[in-house]
Amino acid sequence: MLTSTSRLSTHALPLHVLSGVDPVLAGVLVTAGVGTAVLALLGITAAIRRRSVSYLLIAAALSTLALRTGVAVSTMVGIVPFESHHTLEHALDAVMAGLILAAVYYARRVEQSVRARSAGEGDDR
Numbered sequence: 064m065l066t067s068t069s070r071l072s073t074h075a076l077p078l079h080v081l082s083g084v085d086p087v088l089a090g091v092l093v094t095a096g097v098g099t100a101v102l103a104l105l106g107i108t109a110a111i112r113r114r115s116v117s118y119l120l121i122a123a124a125l126s127t128l129a130l131r132t133g134v135a136v137s138t139m140v141g142i143v144p145f146e147s148h149h150t151l152e153h154a155l156d157a158v159m160a161g162l163i164l165a166a167v168y169y170a171r172r173v174e175q176s177v178r179a180r181s182a183g184e185g186d187d188r
Contacts, residue, residue: 084139092136099129117173120166127159 106122131152138148 088139092132092139096129096132096136099125099132103129117166117170120162120169124159124162124166127155127162131155 103122103126106118106125110118110122134143134148134151134155137143138145143151
């Protein structure tokens with residue numbers, strides 16, 4: 064049976080703590096959050112150093128991984144409804160795939176353009 068002091072301390076806790084957050088899931092999400100944040104920051108750093116559109120697109124794709132973890136954490140604490148978190152995560156997967164395809168397409172297009180210019184310059188000599 065709950066005493067009045069334990070009932071009082073229970074009411075002082077945030078609601079998401081009372082919902083029974085799985086500590087293993089919380090640990091996995093913290094690890095994923097740190098890992099994806101590091102990857103996103105490395106991608107952003109590379110994009111800033113290279114000043115390339117394809118690097119920027121890859122950095123954005125890596126950032127979607129961090130956003131997926133954010134969606135999972137938001138679902139766990141009750142911000143994002145459980146019914147819609149899968150839809151949001153799959154939408155982020157689609158965005159990530161699109162960004163990677165755009166980066167590859169852009170890099171190939173620029174590479175072919177540079178080759179064409181190099182070949183054209185060689186003919187003028």
